[in-house]
Every structure is written in structure tokens, then in C-alpha cells.
Amino acid sequence: MSITVSGINKNFGDFVALQDINLEIPSGQLTALLGPSGGGKSTLLRIIAGLENADSGSITISGQEATHLPAQKRNVGFVFQHYAAFKHMSVAKNIAFGLEIRKLPKARIKEKVDSLLELVHLTQFADRLPAQLSGGQRQRMALARALAIEPSVLLLDEPFGALDAKVRKELRDWLRRLHDEVHVTTLFVTHDQEEALEVSDNIVVINQGRVEQVGTPDELYDQPANDFVLGFLGPVTEFQGRLVRPHDLEVFRQEVPGAVAGRIARSTRVGFEVRLEVELNGSADAAPVNVVVTRGEARALGLTVGDTVFLGLQAVLV
Amino acid sequence: MKPETLTRPAAAGLGLALLWFSVLVLIPLAAIVLSSTAGGWQQFIGTITDPETFAALRLTVLQALGAALVNVVVGTTIAWVLVRDRFPGKAVLEVIIDIPFALPTIVAGLVLLSLYGPESPLGINVVNTQQGIFLALLFVTLPFVVRTVQPVLIELDQDVEEAAASLGAGRFTTFRRVLLPALIPAITAGASLAFARAISEFGALVLISGNTPFETEVASLKILKFIEGDNRAGAASVALVLLVVSLVVLVALDILQRKVARRG
Numbered sequence: 001m002s003i004t005v006s007g008i009n010k011n012f013g014d015f016v017a018l019q020d021i022n023l024e025i026p027s028g029q030l031t032a033l034l035g036p037s038g039g040g041k042s043t044l045l046r047i048i049a050g051l052e053n054a055d056s057g058s059i060t061i062s063g064q065e066a067t068h069l070p071a072q073k074r075n076v077g078f079v080f081q082h083y084a085a086f087k088h089m090s091v092a093k094n095i096a097f098g099l100e101i102r103k104l105p106k107a108r109i110k111e112k113v114d115s116l117l118e119l120v121h122l123t124q125f126a127d128r129l130p131a132q133l134s135g136g137q138r139q140r141m142a143l144a145r146a147l148a149i150e151p152s153v154l155l156l157d158e159p160f161g162a163l164d165a166k167v168r169k170e171l172r173d174w175l176r177r178l179h180d181e182v183h184v185t186t187l188f189v190t191h192d193q194e195e196a197l198e199v200s201d202n203i204v205v206i207n208q209g210r211v212e213q214v215g216t217p218d219e220l221y222d223q224p225a226n227d228f229v230l231g232f233l234g235p236v237t238e239f240q241g242r243l244v245r246p247h248d249l250e251v252f253r254q255e256v257p258g259a260v261a262g263r264i265a266r267s268t269r270v271g272f273e274v275r276l277e278v279e280l281n282g283s284a285d286a287a288p289v290n291v292v293v294t295r296g297e298a299r300a301l302g303l304t305v306g307d308t309v310f311l312g313l314q315a316v317l318v
Numbered sequence: 319m320k321p322e323t324l325t326r327p328a329a330a331g332l333g334l335a336l337l338w339f340s341v342l343v344l345i346p347l348a349a350i351v352l353s354s355t356a357g358g359w360q361q362f363i364g365t366i367t368d369p370e371t372f373a374a375l376r377l378t379v380l381q382a383l384g385a386a387l388v389n390v391v392v393g394t395t396i397a398w399v400l401v402r403d404r405f406p407g408k409a410v411l412e413v414i415i416d417i418p419f420a421l422p423t424i425v426a427g428l429v430l431l432s433l434y435g436p437e438s439p440l441g442i443n444v445v446n447t448q449q450g451i452f453l454a455l456l457f458v459t460l461p462f463v464v465r466t467v468q469p470v471l472i473e474l475d476q477d478v479e480e481a482a483a484s485l486g487a488g489r490f491t492t493f494r495r496v497l498l499p500a501l502i503p504a505i506t507a508g509a510s511l512a513f514a515r516a517i518s519e520f521g522a523l524v525l526i527s528g529n530t531p532f533e534t535e536v537a538s539l540k541i542l543k544f545i546e547g548d549n550r551a552g553a554a555s556v557a558l559v560l561l562v563v564s565l566v567v568l569v570a571l572d573i574l575q576r577k578v579a580r581r582g
Contacts, residue, residue: 101485
């Protein structure tokens with residue numbers, strides 16, 4: 001195990017940030033800490049990095065007891081949401097910083113910086129100042145800077161949070177490919193469930209200072225431990241007293257055994273999918289059931305607002 | 319070259335700025351240069367190489383440099399404490415820092431005289447000594463570095479320091495390589511202001527310096543002496559030297575600042 005977190009507690013005044021956290025982060029994998037803002041995931045990451053102290057509990061990094069080690073001695077690469085670039089240093093100097101601290105020979109530093117620049121596709125920007133780079137480029141520089149020290153673990157705190165949607169998506173794909181190349185144990189914090197599902201090998205869902213569930217993206221999506229995890233990983237709707245995903249409901253035009261009749265109250269088309277709000281017969285006061293079908297299905301069934309339809313759970317789930 | 323982009327309001331603004339600047343600064347400066355050489359360059363050289371005048375100039379410049387230097391260290395430290403530390407009485411200290419700005423400098427001289435003069439309750443008498451001059455200069459220049467560094471320090475992201483720490487840098491290395499380069503422009507600006515103020519200080523010194531030739535006579539008081547002796551050209555000559563020294567120091571500090579800030 002690359003990072004072992006045992007019995008970590010942390011309070012800020014009256015606020016309980018983390019409550020008895022126990023985790024094993026496997027080595028060589030990309031693990032996401034996923035949860036809503038203020039849920040404690042960043043605090044946990046900062047405690048692992050030594051930037052924050054836990055009130056109690058212990059941290060082990062690569063088998064080494066690290067609870068009382070200062071951040072300087074943990075050999076942890078940390079990437080911040082807002083880049084934390086050294087503004088007066090060139091890109092190359094930024095990347096070289098940790099190596100210069102470690103007093104590597106000049107030629108060796110240059111060699112390493114050059115290969116890292118190549119890895120993050122910033123070779124032609126080596127002599128620029130961070131202010132002359134775009135947000136995405138700055139974050140790649142920060143990543144190269146963190147990787148330069150050959151960290152035993154790489155920690156990223158909402159690394160794409162400050163970027164716009166398109167760049168965020170690009171960088172996310174790029175991080176995944178980079179990780180497949182470098183294989184450093186990586187732990188990254190995100191509140192974006194899509195990001196976590198897409199990029200990571202494992203996901204730890206954290207909410208209100210507690211671990212809700214740990215598992216692979218598939219496990220979490222298909223077998224959520226509780227309603228919170230189910231709700232956080234994707235859209236949900238209430239159907240016959242249980243929470244289900246809108247796309248797990250099937251729409252029929254004729255009465256089918258087990259299906260419930262209702263009326264389409266609203267229909268919104270978003271790209272390739274059509275979102276329906278269906279008011280079930282005899283439960284007009286309850287919130288409408290949300291159903292998602294593809295545009296093709298909607299067209300084939302000829303669904304329009306006001307139509308009566310029958311809703312049932314897809315066979316595999318019943 | 320950029321193309322001409324002066325709109326009508328911008329032109330009016332530029333005109334006003336130049337007029338104002340000329341009336342208040344440029345024309346008086348030119349007048350000083352002119353009157354200092356009214357009796358010819360020979361007389362100018364004669365005035366400033368006069369041992370008594372030269373001693374006053376040297377004392378002033380050295381004292382001002384010393385005061386600026388002390389302010390660089392102490393002022394930066396005070397700014398640091400005010401921004402980064404929390405302690406009771408901080409709000410009061412914030413206000414007190416500006417008192418040397420707010421106080422008429424002659425009052426500052428008076429305060430120093432009663433505290434460190436012949437009737438000092440502390441038993442310390444610095445009147446008529448160079449230490450006394452230095453003390454007065456430190457008092458009136460204290461806020462400059464504090465007030466220029468403070469806002470920059472507030473704006474500095476602390477995650478930059480955390481990044482340096484996670485890369486293995488100790489506190490001192492982080493300060494030297496990450497924080498200091500960011501603060502240097504502000505520190506230099508503050509030091510320049512403190513130096514300029516110190517070199518021209520009059521009010522705070524008139525009571526405490528004693529004004530003994532070769533010992534404690536500073537340039538501003540020397541100028542007064544020249545004027546009282548109806549030697550306008552002499553007064554203007556000393557003023558011109560102060561002007562040139564100020565200019566040289568300001569430019570030198572600016573060059574130094576650029577070099578240090580780039581080095582990292």
C-alpha cells in the first residue's frame with residue numbers, strides 16, 4: 001500500500017472536517033477523492049502532504065511513518081488548484097526548483113528539466129514566465145514541477161477546477177495518458193463526478209468528513225453503498241418509492257405488466273438525449289419522475305407533451 | 319512605435335499633467351540649477367568642496383543611506399508581522415505606524431528632544447550627536463517600507479510557499495527564493511522614499527542635531543545657514559547636489575531591483 005491513512009480526525013474550531021478516516025491507497029494507481037465542496041477531501045489531501053496537521057491518527061507513505069514529518073521531508077508532489085507558480089521564474093526554473101533544492105549537478109538538472117518539458121509539451125515555452133502561459137499550460141508546468149522530484153506520491157487538489165470546460169476535458173484525458181506513462185501513485189481531489197468516473201482507477205467518496213464508499217468507478221456507479229453515493233455519482237429520480245437513474249427507466253406506449261401509467265408534463269431535448277418529466281397517474285402531488293431516453297427512442301415512440309405513457313424499470317434491474 | 323491614439327479628453331489630461339508638473343516641479347528645478355551656477359561653475363565647485371559644506375553633505379547622504387538600509391530590514395519585518403501574525407493590539411499598531419507620517423516633523427523633533435534630550439527620563443541624551451540625527455531619521459522614515467511592502471505581502475498567495483515546502487525548500491530558502499523576489503520591488507520603492515525623505519529632512523533635525531559644523535550639521539540646515547547669510551547661490555549649490563544624489567540613488571535602486579527580481 002502506498003498511502004495508509006488510519007484514524008485521522010481533524011476539527012477547525014467547532015467544525016468537524018474529518019472524522020475517523022481510514023484508507024488504503026494502492027500504489028501505482030490513479031485514485032480520486034470525490035465529494036461535495038466542504039466535505040473534507042482537500043483537508044485530507046493536505047494532511048497527507050503535511051501542509052496541515054491532523055488532530056489525531058497517522059499517515060504512512062510508502063511504508064514510511066510520515067505523521068510527524070514536515071512537508072519538506074515527505075517527498076510528495078503537490079499540485080494546487082490555482083497553479084502556485086513561482087511568478088518571477090521561467091517555466092524551466094520553476095520545474096528545476098525542487099532539483100536545485102536537492103543540489104543535483106547542473107547538467108543532471110538540465111537533462112531532467114528538458115525531459116519533463118517534453119513530457120508536458122512545454123519545450124518551446126521553457127524561457128517564458130508563468131504569466132505568459134494559459135491556465136492549462138500553467139497547470140502542466142505545475143505538474144512537471146511536482147514530478148521533477150520523483151515523488152513517492154503525487155497529490156492534486158482540484159487540479160482542473162480553475163480551467164474552462166473544454167481545457168478541463170483535454171487536461172483530464174492528458175492526465176490519464178500521462179499516468180499510464182509515469183505510473184506514480186496519484187491521488188486527486190475533485191467535486192466533479194464525471195471527472196472522477198472518467199479518469200480514475202479507484203474512487204473514494206467523501207462527504208461531511210466521512211468516507212461514504214471506496215471502489216472502482218463501475219462498482220460505485222452500479223452498486224452504490226447508499227443514496228448519497230447514488231445521488232452524487234449521477235442524476236437520480238424517485239420511482240415507486242426508490243431512487244433510480246433516469247436512464248434506467250423504460251418508456252412504453254402500451255400497458256405492460258409492472259409498468260405504471262403517467263402523463264408527459266415536460267420534454268427537453270439536450271443534444272442526443274431527451275429528458276422527460278412524467279406525472280404518474282394518481283400521484284399528482286408528488287414530484288414528477290425524470291426519465292432520459294435517446295432522441296432516437298423518443299422519435300420512434302412519438303413522444304410529445306401531454307401523451308400518456310407507461311414507465312417501468314429496465315428488465316436487468318428488476 | 320505605437321500609432322497616435324490621443325483622444326481629445328486624453329490630450330486635455332496630458333496637457334494638464336504636463337502643465338502641473340512644469341509649474342510645480344520642472345521650473346523650480348531648473349531655477350535651482352540656474353541659480354546654483356549664477357556665479358559660474360567655479361563658484362559652484364568652490365562651494366561644495368568647501369570642507370564644512372562637504373562634511374555636511376557627506377553626513378547627510380551616509381545617514382540617509384543608513385536609515386534606508388535599517389528600514390529595509392525592520393520595515394519588512396514589521397510589515398510581515400502585521401500581515402502574517404495575529405496578536406492583541408494589532409489594530410492599534412496598524413494606526414500607530416502612520417504617526418510619523420501624520421505628525422509635523424518639528425513635533426517629532428520635540429518628542430525626541432523631550433525623550434532623549436538633556437532632561438531625558440531615560441537618562442539618554444543624544445542631542446547634538448550623530449546618533450541623535452540617525453534616531454530622528456529612523457523615526458520619520460519608519461512607515462515608508464512598511465506601507466509599501468504590506469499590500470504586496472497581503473496579495474501573495476500562500477499556496478506558493480506551500481508549493482516550495484512540498485518541493486523540499488526550508489523556510490529560509492522559501493523566503494530567499496520565492497518571497498523575497500516578489501517583495502523586492504516594494505521594498506526598493508519603500509527604501510527609495512525613505513532615502514529621499516531622510517536626505518531632505520529638516521524639521522525633525524532642527525531641534526536635535528545641534529547643528530555643529532563638521533559634526534552634526536546636515537545639508538538642509540546648511541542650506542538654511544547659506545540663506546540666512548544671504549548666499550543664495552551657495553544654498554542652491556547644496557540643493558543641486560542633494561538633487562543629483564537623490565536621482566542617482568533612485569536610479570541605482572531601480573536597476574538593482576530589476577536585477578534581483580529577475581534572478582530568483
